[in-house]
Amino acid sequence: MPKIIRFDVDAIQSMHSPDLQTWKTKLLALLQAGHPVALIGASRTGKTLLLNAMTQNIIEKRSEAMRTGQWQGLPLDLSDIPEGVFGIDECQLIEPRSLEKVMSAMAEQGRAFVLCSQRFSYIENAINTYRSHENSQAFVIVVMGGHRNPQTFLDELPKEQS
Numbered sequence: 001m002p003k004i005i006r007f008d009v010d011a012i013q014s015m016h017s018p019d020l021q022t023w024k025t026k027l028l029a030l031l032q033a034g035h036p037v038a039l040i041g042a043s044r045t046g047k048t049l050l051l052n053a054m055t056q057n058i059i060e061k062r063s064e065a066m067r068t069g070q071w072q073g074l075p076l077d078l079s080d081i082p083e084g085v086f087g088i089d090e091c092q093l094i095e096p097r098s099l100e101k102v103m104s105a106m107a108e109q110g111r112a113f114v115l116c117s118q119r120f121s122y123i124e125n126a127i128n129t130y131r132s133h134e135n136s137q138a139f140v141i142v143v144m145g146g147h148r149n150p151q152t153f154l155d156e157l158p159k160e161q162s
Contacts, residue, residue, distance in 0.1 A: 001131045002138045005035070011145030012046030015053075020046070024053045027142070031085050031112040035137045036130060038115045038123060041144030047116045048089055050144070054114060057086035061093040078105055087114035092122040100129040107133035 012020050027037055031054065039047040051058060059081070061074045076088070076098040091099060103126045106113055117123045120141070130136050 001128075002136050004127075004131075005030075005138050005140045006143065007140070008143045009145070011041070011044070012049055015049065017046075020050065020053055023050060023142070027114075027140070028054055030140050031114070033137075034110060034112050035140050036106070036113050036115070037140045037142060038117065038120075038127060039142050039144055040117050040120050040123075042118060045145030047144050050142075051087045051089060051114055051116050055085050055087050057082040057084055059086065059088045060090065062090050065090075065093050076102055078102060081106075085112050085114070087116065089116045091115050091117040091126070092119070096125060099123070099126045103127070103130040104133065106130060107136045110135050110137075112137075 009023060010019065012023070014020075027050070031037060039050060041047055059076070061076075064074055065071050072093060073095045074093050076094045078101070081102060088094070088099075107130045115123050115126070127139055127141075131139055
Protein backbone atom coordinates (compact mmCIF):
# COMPACT_ATOMS: atom_id res chain seq x y z
CA MET A 1 0.00 0.00 0.00
CA PRO A 2 1.40 3.45 -0.86
CA LYS A 3 2.53 5.53 2.04
CA ILE A 4 0.86 8.52 3.63
CA ILE A 5 2.67 11.85 3.59
CA ARG A 6 1.53 14.04 6.49
CA PHE A 7 1.98 17.78 6.95
CA ASP A 8 0.86 19.81 9.97
CA VAL A 9 -0.16 23.36 9.08
CA ASP A 10 -1.24 26.27 11.25
CA ALA A 11 -4.74 27.54 10.61
CA ILE A 12 -4.99 29.81 7.57
CA GLN A 13 -7.22 32.71 8.52
CA SER A 14 -7.43 34.87 5.38
CA MET A 15 -6.94 35.00 1.63
CA HIS A 16 -4.00 37.35 2.25
CA SER A 17 -2.08 34.97 4.50
CA PRO A 18 1.42 34.16 3.19
CA ASP A 19 0.81 30.58 4.34
CA LEU A 20 -2.08 30.29 1.88
CA GLN A 21 0.19 30.93 -1.11
CA THR A 22 2.97 28.73 0.28
CA TRP A 23 0.72 25.72 0.86
CA LYS A 24 -1.22 26.28 -2.36
CA THR A 25 2.06 26.10 -4.32
CA LYS A 26 3.31 22.99 -2.47
CA LEU A 27 0.03 21.12 -2.71
CA LEU A 28 -0.57 22.00 -6.37
CA ALA A 29 2.85 20.54 -7.19
CA LEU A 30 1.88 17.32 -5.40
CA LEU A 31 -1.52 17.23 -7.14
CA GLN A 32 0.13 17.76 -10.54
CA ALA A 33 2.43 14.82 -9.73
CA GLY A 34 -0.72 12.71 -9.24
CA HIS A 35 -0.93 12.65 -5.43
CA PRO A 36 -4.37 13.02 -3.85
CA VAL A 37 -4.66 15.39 -0.88
CA ALA A 38 -6.87 15.38 2.21
CA LEU A 39 -7.30 18.61 4.19
CA ILE A 40 -8.37 17.73 7.71
CA GLY A 41 -9.14 20.08 10.56
CA ALA A 42 -11.73 21.67 12.77
CA SER A 43 -14.10 24.33 11.55
CA ARG A 44 -12.43 27.66 10.70
CA THR A 45 -8.93 26.26 10.13
CA GLY A 46 -8.83 27.25 6.44
CA LYS A 47 -9.63 23.97 4.68
CA THR A 48 -12.16 25.44 2.27
CA LEU A 49 -10.06 28.58 1.80
CA LEU A 50 -7.10 26.44 0.70
CA LEU A 51 -9.34 24.20 -1.43
CA ASN A 52 -10.75 27.21 -3.28
CA ALA A 53 -7.22 28.51 -3.88
CA MET A 54 -6.21 25.19 -5.50
CA THR A 55 -9.19 24.45 -7.76
CA GLN A 56 -12.49 25.86 -8.93
CA ASN A 57 -13.83 22.32 -9.59
CA ILE A 58 -15.44 21.77 -6.20
CA ILE A 59 -18.20 19.36 -5.28
CA GLU A 60 -20.06 20.97 -2.42
CA LYS A 61 -23.00 19.25 -0.71
CA ARG A 62 -23.71 21.80 2.05
CA SER A 63 -26.45 23.61 0.09
CA GLU A 64 -28.16 20.28 -0.66
CA ALA A 65 -27.97 19.38 3.05
CA MET A 66 -29.46 22.74 4.02
CA ARG A 67 -32.22 22.40 1.43
CA THR A 68 -33.16 18.81 2.34
CA GLY A 69 -32.29 18.79 6.04
CA GLN A 70 -30.25 15.63 5.40
CA TRP A 71 -26.86 16.18 7.09
CA GLN A 72 -25.29 12.83 6.28
CA GLY A 73 -25.52 10.10 3.69
CA LEU A 74 -25.84 12.35 0.65
CA PRO A 75 -25.12 10.46 -2.58
CA LEU A 76 -22.07 11.05 -4.75
CA ASP A 77 -21.94 9.58 -8.24
CA LEU A 78 -19.13 9.35 -10.77
CA SER A 79 -21.20 11.60 -13.04
CA ASP A 80 -20.77 14.34 -10.38
CA ILE A 81 -16.99 14.36 -10.85
CA PRO A 82 -15.68 17.22 -13.02
CA GLU A 83 -12.73 16.97 -15.39
CA GLY A 84 -9.23 17.73 -14.11
CA VAL A 85 -8.19 18.21 -10.50
CA PHE A 86 -11.24 18.59 -8.29
CA GLY A 87 -12.14 18.87 -4.63
CA ILE A 88 -14.89 17.53 -2.41
CA ASP A 89 -15.77 19.84 0.47
CA GLU A 90 -17.47 18.64 3.67
CA CYS A 91 -16.91 14.92 2.98
CA GLN A 92 -18.72 14.02 6.18
CA LEU A 93 -22.00 14.84 4.40
CA ILE A 94 -21.45 12.19 1.73
CA GLU A 95 -22.61 8.60 1.99
CA PRO A 96 -19.41 6.65 2.79
CA ARG A 97 -19.88 3.82 0.25
CA SER A 98 -20.48 6.22 -2.62
CA LEU A 99 -17.33 8.16 -1.62
CA GLU A 100 -15.36 4.89 -1.54
CA LYS A 101 -16.68 3.99 -5.01
CA VAL A 102 -15.51 7.34 -6.37
CA MET A 103 -12.09 6.91 -4.71
CA SER A 104 -11.72 3.49 -6.32
CA ALA A 105 -12.48 4.97 -9.75
CA MET A 106 -10.04 7.85 -9.18
CA ALA A 107 -7.26 5.37 -8.33
CA GLU A 108 -8.01 3.34 -11.46
CA GLN A 109 -7.91 6.53 -13.56
CA GLY A 110 -4.79 7.89 -11.85
CA ARG A 111 -6.57 11.14 -11.01
CA ALA A 112 -5.59 13.59 -8.29
CA PHE A 113 -8.18 15.26 -6.09
CA VAL A 114 -8.65 17.04 -2.75
CA LEU A 115 -10.89 15.87 0.09
CA CYS A 116 -11.89 18.19 2.95
CA SER A 117 -13.12 16.81 6.24
CA GLN A 118 -13.33 17.88 9.87
CA ARG A 119 -12.13 14.47 11.07
CA PHE A 120 -9.91 11.79 9.61
CA SER A 121 -12.37 9.08 10.68
CA TYR A 122 -14.99 10.44 8.23
CA ILE A 123 -12.78 9.69 5.22
CA GLU A 124 -10.45 6.95 6.48
CA ASN A 125 -12.19 4.14 4.57
CA ALA A 126 -12.30 6.20 1.37
CA ILE A 127 -8.56 6.92 1.66
CA ASN A 128 -7.80 3.25 2.31
CA THR A 129 -9.98 2.23 -0.65
CA TYR A 130 -7.92 4.56 -2.86
CA ARG A 131 -4.61 3.35 -1.39
CA SER A 132 -5.50 -0.34 -1.90
CA HIS A 133 -5.37 0.01 -5.71
CA GLU A 134 -2.16 -0.84 -7.52
CA ASN A 135 -2.28 2.46 -9.48
CA SER A 136 -2.54 4.63 -6.38
CA GLN A 137 0.00 7.27 -5.38
CA ALA A 138 1.13 8.26 -1.90
CA PHE A 139 -1.74 10.07 -0.17
CA VAL A 140 -1.00 13.53 1.22
CA ILE A 141 -2.75 14.38 4.49
CA VAL A 142 -2.63 17.98 5.68
CA VAL A 143 -3.70 18.57 9.26
CA MET A 144 -4.97 22.14 9.42
CA GLY A 145 -4.69 24.08 12.67
CA GLY A 146 -3.74 21.01 14.68
CA HIS A 147 -3.06 23.11 17.77
CA ARG A 148 -6.78 23.95 17.88
CA ASN A 149 -7.90 20.32 17.86
CA PRO A 150 -8.19 18.03 20.88
CA GLN A 151 -5.50 15.37 21.25
CA THR A 152 -8.00 12.61 20.43
CA PHE A 153 -8.36 14.14 16.96
CA LEU A 154 -4.60 14.12 16.42
CA ASP A 155 -4.27 10.57 17.74
CA GLU A 156 -6.63 9.16 15.10
CA LEU A 157 -4.40 10.28 12.24
CA PRO A 158 -1.89 7.89 10.67
CA LYS A 159 1.57 8.01 12.18
CA GLU A 160 3.31 7.14 8.90
CA GLN A 161 5.07 10.26 7.63
CA SER A 162 7.50 11.41 5.00
